[in-house]
Amino acid sequence: MEQTVCHKEDLQPGEMMESTLGKHSIVVCRASDGHYYAFLNRCIHQGAPLSKGKLCGAPAPTEHVGEYAFEKDGDILRCPWHSREFDIKNEGRMLVNEKFKIKNFNVTVENDEVIVYNG
Amino acid sequence: MIDTDIHERVMYEELLPYLEQPWRRYIEDCHWIQEKHMPYTQPAVAGVDRADAKVPDGRPAGTDLAFMQEQLLDQNGHEKGILTGALDPSPSSMHGWYEMATALATAYNDWQIDKWLDHDDRLYGSIHIAAQDPQGAVKEIERLGSHPKMVQVLLPIDDILWGDAYYHPIFEAAEKHDLAIGMHHNEPPLYYGKWPKYFIEWHTLIPLSHMNVITNMIFNGVFEKFPKLKLIMIEGGFTYVPFLMKKMDQQYKDLRHEVPWVKRMPSDIIREHMCFTTQPLEEMKKKELMQIIDQIGSDEVISFSTDYPHWDYDSPAEALPPNLDDDLKKKLFSENARNFYPKFRK
Numbered sequence: 356m357e358q359t360v361c362h363k364e365d366l367q368p369g370e371m372m373e374s375t376l377g378k379h380s381i382v383v384c385r386a387s388d389g390h391y392y393a394f395l396n397r398c399i400h401q402g403a404p405l406s407k408g409k410l411c412g413a414p415a416p417t418e419h420v421g422e423y424a425f426e427k428d429g430d431i432l433r434c435p436w437h438s439r440e441f442d443i444k445n446e447g448r449m450l451v452n453e454k455f456k457i458k459n460f461n462v463t464v465e466n467d468e469v470i471v472y473n474g
Numbered sequence: 475m476i477d478t479d480i481h482e483r484v485m486y487e488e489l490l491p492y493l494e495q496p497w498r499r500y501i502e503d504c505h506w507i508q509e510k511h512m513p514y515t516q517p518a519v520a521g522v523d524r525a526d527a528k529v530p531d532g533r534p535a536g537t538d539l540a541f542m543q544e545q546l547l548d549q550n551g552h553e554k555g556i557l558t559g560a561l562d563p564s565p566s567s568m569h570g571w572y573e574m575a576t577a578l579a580t581a582y583n584d585w586q587i588d589k590w591l592d593h594d595d596r597l598y599g600s601i602h603i604a605a606q607d608p609q610g611a612v613k614e615i616e617r618l619g620s621h622p623k624m625v626q627v628l629l630p631i632d633d634i635l636w637g638d639a640y641y642h643p644i645f646e647a648a649e650k651h652d653l654a655i656g657m658h659h660n661e662p663p664l665y666y667g668k669w670p671k672y673f674i675e676w677h678t679l680i681p682l683s684h685m686n687v688i689t690n691m692i693f694n695g696v697f698e699k700f701p702k703l704k705l706i707m708i709e710g711g712f713t714y715v716p717f718l719m720k721k722m723d724q725q726y727k728d729l730r731h732e733v734p735w736v737k738r739m740p741s742d743i744i745r746e747h748m749c750f751t752t753q754p755l756e757e758m759k760k761k762e763l764m765q766i767i768d769q770i771g772s773d774e775v776i777s778f779s780t781d782y783p784h785w786d787y788d789s790p791a792e793a794l795p796p797n798l799d800d801d802l803k804k805k806l807f808s809e810n811a812r813n814f815y816p817k818f819r820k
């Protein structure tokens with residue numbers, strides 16, 4: 356199944372929008388480098404709608420107490436409820452444990468339209 | 475289901491019509507706001523709120539009944555929901571100027587009835603008081619105690635030792651009016667009376683502040699003096715309860731002679747008088763939940779709560795482990811709360 360979800364310019368880098376793919380609610384994200392990513396719009400923790408969260412950055416793991424290195428601005432999808440962080444450029448894997456991920460879909464841009472595929 | 479922790483929120487200007495002078499002018503003219511204690515910048519997307527709970531017209535989460543009905547009560551099929559306030563203002567936590575605290579409590583209660591309880595059959599309320607002045611607090615409980623939708627007196631878990639005899643008139647009045655005591659932490663300092671460096675430390679140890687209060691109330695004889703009194707501990711979860719029961723029972727066996735007015739095992743007092751709301755639930759397997767219930771020795775003292783609209787909201791459909799027995803689910807989601815609250819029992 357495939358679905359045209361928006362025009363290329365409808366989303367700026369660092370922005371996201373809610374859409375549908377068949378019967379699924381999905382969230383389409385545009386990363387800081389301009390690429391598009393799409394995920395099931397449902398957090399794997401307790402099911403919150405991820406599109407109501409925030410595309411933002413996150414402090415990288417550091418070696419010393421008190422040291423912050425904010426990175427990946429615009430590439431981290433933060434859940435609107437309990438704030439868990441998913442890396443949209445790493446298949447939606449959870450920052451705290453890469454074993455867990457939100458379901459991702461393939462995305463292409465054809466004739467300036469953003470198209471999401473299932474399967 | 476009966477949701478035992480829902481936070482409605484007042485904007486200060488909404489309280490003005492319910493406030494007498496001179497109190498009104500301190501907000502109107504002097505822009506008084508409650509002193510806030512928490513030193514952290516909350517790390518979630520929208521501060522302490524669910525980011526999707528902001529009212530569509532831009533007002534803060536928890537300020538609009540219609541939106542709460544849609545997002546919480548209708549969506550989850552709530553049978554009942556108990557309002558526990560935003561803890562701002564929290565009259566019992568105010569330092570000094572008890573008269574203003576008393577006036578604020580009264581205004582808040584009237585606003586709560588007028589704007590929430592009168593407009594949705596499912597919603598029940600908490601009586602807010604200024605406990606620093608127990609006589610004034612008792613007056614407020616007397617004024618509203620027989621209101622059919624007021625089911626508890628709400629007290630903050632703060633740096634106050636509620637078991638002290640000074641506060642007993644409040645418990646006496648609550649018991650008399652079939653009101654439970656609801657306790658909800660209000661930014662209590664935890665680390666030896668100080669704030670830890672990080673929010674995550676503070677938030678991890680909230681149950682400690684609940685343990686303080688329970689221990690203090692039991693050994694100060696509150697439940698011997700008021701044998702019908704009910705206490706619901708809100709938003710501390712329940713996974714600490716097995717430890718506390720065991721520890722108190724062991725201590726009681728050794729040190730009963732220090733508190734001879736306590737005549738039952740603390741664990742029995744807990745089972746007989748208390749209830750614990752579930753949120754914020756740790757992720758656990760069914761087996762782990764059953765072990766905790768087994769150690770508590772009862773499946774009737776835990777009651778589901780969402781904490782809507784806060785960031786650490788628990789979803790009724792997702793927060794508990796899957797495949798629980800129907801009987802247990804019924805207890806956790808409604809029967810336990812129905813049996814706990816004296817007004818629901820009647």
Ligand code: FES
Pocket residue numbers: 398399400401402403434435436437438439
């Ligand atoms: S529902 Fe997403 S972090 Fe809990």
